[in-house]
Amino acid sequence: MKMTDVMAYTGPDEMMFGFAKKPVTTRRGLVIGGGAVIAEVVPHPRPGSEKTMRTLLREFERANEDVLERCVNIGVPSVVIENEHVFQMTDNAKWGMEIAALATHQIREYEEQYGLKAAYRATIADIRKPDMVNLRDSDRTRKVLEAFDACARHAEIVSIESIGGKEIFDHAIIRNDITGLLFSQAVLGGRDMAWLWPQIVGIATKHGAIPGGDTDCAQANTAMFMAAGFTAKDVPHTLAALCRAISVSRSLVAYECGAVGPGKDCGYENPILKAITGLPMSTEGKSSACAHSSLCGNVMAAVCDLWSNEAVEYHRLFGGSTPAVFAEILSYDVAAMNAAIALGYQKEYQACLIASDRYRSLHGFILCPDNAWSIGKAVVDNNESYYVRAKAAAMTCAALMLADQQLRFTTFEKESLLGYLKEMESLPPTEANFIDLCLKKYSKVKGFLPAAYGL
Amino acid sequence: MKDALNTAPIFTRYDLAIENAQRRTVRQVSEDALLQHVADCLVAGDEEETQKVVAEVLNDRAPLEIINKGLIPGMKEVSRLWDLGEYFLPQVILSSDAMIAGIALCEEKLGRTLEKKAKVVTHTAEGDIHDIGQVIVNSLLRVAGFDVINLGADVPVDDVVEACRVHKPIMVTGTALMTTTMTAFPKIAARLKQAGLEIPFVCGGGAVSEDYVTSFDLGIWGKEASQAPAMAEDALSGLSWSEMRTKWNG
Amino acid sequence: MPRLAIAMDLGTSGFRAQALDLGSGEMLSTAITTRHPLPGANVIDHLHFALELGVETARDLMIQAINQVIAQLRVSAGDVVRLAVCGNPTQLSLFQGMEIRDLAFAGSRKLLALGVVPPKRAAAIRSAVEFPGLVLPGECAVIIPPAVHDEIGADTLALILQTGMLQDGETTIAIDYGTNAEMVLAHEGRIYTGSAAAGPALEGQHISCGTLAIPGAIADLEPVGDKHRLIVLNPEMRPVPGSLIYLREAVEIAAAAGPKALAITGTGVIAALDQAIEAGLIALPHIRTADSRLHFGKDIFLTEKDLSEAGKAIGAVRAGYFTLSVAAGIAPAEIHTAYLAGASGTYMDALKARRLGLIPPRVKAVRQVGNTSLAMARELVMTPEKLQEMSDLAGRLQKTHCMFALSKTFASVFILELSHWTEGMPMAKYRELLSRYRLPDLPAVDAEPQVHRTVKQDIAEPGRIGLVTLEHVGMVAALPLDGCIGCMTCVQVCPGNAISIRQDTNPPTIFLDHALCNGVACRRCEPGCPTKVFHLNDFFDLTLGRKAAEDDSARSKRWR
Ligand code: B12
Ligand code: SF4
């Protein structure tokens, strides 16, 4: 498989929300990235509803219906509904399939009755726990693939949040160990995806579904959430920013294996991936505060094609159920962006989104289109190996942050950043040597099984 | 602002689209003028006129044709107008009565009764005369093509069980508006079970609550009369009472 | 020594009694309760209770409450020589501990199966010894008026006789706007009766923030610009001005000098619906405010569910007088005079009620007559010969009673009402369908009728010693429950707040307030008890529950 060596966009100015270089079209003709931003609404079932298939089915039926109904009621032209699998839906492919079948049936009915254009994304749960099973050879692995096969029959888009490397990542992040992070995210994550994704693409294509994309939710987001807000001190924000840059190396693998987007909403690396691949991306920010707090709530919309709420548990609010309420919130966010496009003010609108977060936080800074593009450029220019391109991304990311006059750090953040830089500079130049070093260093980490990564 | 904003990517006025797409008036259901005449009488809910016209048309058209291409499409049209909020419940009941009268004439001519989808036994509880809910349920089930075995009001437990034994319906319904009479339902359910008749038993009426009905086996709580046809469809498609309960209650 | 008499109305929602001096005919005192001592809110609940626990238990509980009421009359019970009671067949039958199964079930098939022979319920003069536990002297006469039929009892006879409607000469209707909505139509010398079973909504029950007519209840609304002034019942049960409110929002514009509104009663609901329709805030079946509720200050409101409940009750009344008209061979629009009885009939604004359909559309005169049942009992103690007049009338009515249950007209019109109130079918379509059914028309209201309020309040004259309102009737049964672990489940699930518990006894003591209990059809308290020691019926067993209940100190220490 070839590693990407060119940027889809010649420069950051070209990048705009609602427009992707390579839009995708769903089975039912919904175009994503073709000139308009679309909301991606993600309802989550209440705990307890997963007890039986019937109750879970009803929970999703209710939630998805609420989304569609609200869209019609407030005049939303198109919407994507994503159902992220809870364990049972993947563990028992029939569950996931029934829910996907019902959801797409509901979508069809709304299309027939009102002309609402909608699509359904099924995100399979990665139930392979690296510290418990062999990622490549276990019952759970087979179940994941079965679930893809079952759901791709109905869903328009399939995705996953794969977790290769998670066992090393968990060990490294609490030790602020940049070497371990490079190893877990880029080397292990990348290898796992390179094994998994061609199979997903094969299954999806067989059923006419779109292989969407992957996200480094398990690792880069963990770092971001541990770094958390301004008062938290567990993980320096500088380290979380580097993790984000590193994640590009692995998440890109999905597209290198044939995924065509839209990328998964919680991949905060998606603006960088869009710069590299030109594929449509789903992102989330302020309107996913129901799922978690972030420091880049507006800038994440700057180049999005789908705009998501990440996940909201089903509950009743004064304004309706949470899926309905979030469908409405997202749809108004999206309507404003599309109105900006219609008025020709999209650049100005994008500038506002960017400016409101650029110097709020490091994550906000590195994900501005200009910086995102530069990090992407470092990745394609160093297409020698997952390790090398990840390290280049991280070094570029560090350099960008240090170079900006307006960006401010706490002493803790700055000192640790300089430390990581030094450590990275001391690492071996080639992936082979780096792997040797890491295999020794992390051999004792609980559950780490090099063979599961072909090492 | 530009004078003509392209709003298509921003929002859709579904209400206008619906208004344009659906004529709120009666749609034509048949090309055939005679059959259309039958349908018109039925849509107007005029039982006498329907009988008169069906009797006339029977001279020129086959009974099955009148049913399948006149009466049934006419009834579908009534349902559509009701869904739209254009027609009201009393009109649906009138049309349903007209349809039954029309079908009866056709069956007479045919010399046999028509195969209906399936049987549903309906009753109002022993000691209770509040049968308006049941009357509505009966009409809606008939409109949906079910063969309604209407036991009427104040029906003793034994009679309900016996009717189920004889008719083997796919579903049985009960209505109770008095707290003194709803106690017949668990008795009926127990007797049905005893007799090995695991028939979904949909209980409704002002007196009964969801908690009450789901406290005994076979019981499924019916909130609105309008649920009855879809429930009967579920029973017909083979859903067991417990599957129906998870679907409709809770 | 004065000879005293007591007149008593045994109402489904409470008892009302008055003491009179037989010598002078002077009214001495009044005592009323705000609830019935048996659990539940309607006759069926009371009957259900009697079926479950025995009619004797029901009778004993009623007599116990009657004794409480008599005590509150503050006259010497030993001097009472006559007691007259009036009420519907259920209450009078329970009071006498007689057959009630024909009242508890409708339809002949069930009764046949049970082998029930409906009793006659003729007039009787009995003596107090026949009523075990009654505090009156044994030889005191107990006057019991007759019933016509299971649906039409002494209270309806009272309605006819006390209004004097038969002397009117015009086509006249009298309606008691209570739960059973008994009604009487007099046309050309014939009398037609019926019971529309409207349900409790018109009395303010089964409404989210509803109440019976009690002090603090909103009884009416007066428009003030685009706002409304609440009319609230004061401690003497007189309607007086309250706060200024805005139907659209949960705000109080200006607080009242008078009584604070606590809840809304049936006539308040009627006024609210009428005013909201006038203001365009109701487009059936929906309430067109931001939160789909009508507001009466900060925390009293009506929901769309309440609207549909009230609609069904109004619809039953309208279907009722429509059916009586058809039975009499006239159109509802031909009814000339309407008598409004019952607490709701007393406090309702007749013009608003007429616009909603509760009063026939073209009446020229409306008379609001108050509690005719109590008036009848008063007349009976003063002139017991009246009993014969009642029996004669009862005989006459047997023949022209209209069983709405068997009436196709009632069913057809009630379905139109259902569609109007719950689907929003417009009145124009309603009238079109009436003509389809070949029924008479129901035109819109015309010029305002003359309204005569013969009484200003439910109890017109409380008497020299005054009125006492008994907030608490019936018993609080206390049982130490072996095996109770004090988990409070029963306390928490009870929708009537009827249960409380004392944990400092061993085993814990459970208190159950009979009058607050919703009735034996509820029973939510039983299944949740983890040790299965809670049995509702035990609390109604007098031999078990009485002792602790009479210990008042226990009651004052209740906590939840
Ligand atoms: C209309 C009415 C009557 C009419 C009945 C006419 C008839 N042919 O049915 C008449 C006037 C005859 C009547 C009489 C009595 N009534 Co009545 N009546 C009512 C009233 C006003 C409305 C009931 C009604 O028809 N609702 C409309 C129907 C459509 O509702 P429903 O049956 O509940 O059905 C809905 C749902 O439950 C569901 N549903 C029902 N069945 C089924 C089945 C299936 C399969 C499904 C899916 C759904 C479903 O669908 C419907 C909605 O879409 C109520 C009070 C009220 N406001 O509710 C009292 C009420 C029911 N009656 C009551 C009583 C006590 C009586 C009498 C016994 C009283 C008396 N002494 O007068 C008498 C019976 C006398 C006798 N001799 O027979 C009481 C019951 C109290 C209790 N706790 O049990 C009520 C609640 C009023 C009250 N007093 O409190 N009544
Ligand atoms: S929970 Fe029990 S005590 Fe409370 S109202 Fe219901 S039956 Fe009565």
Ligand code: SF4
């Ligand atoms: S539920 Fe049972 S155990 Fe719990 S407090 Fe009540 S009586 Fe006692």
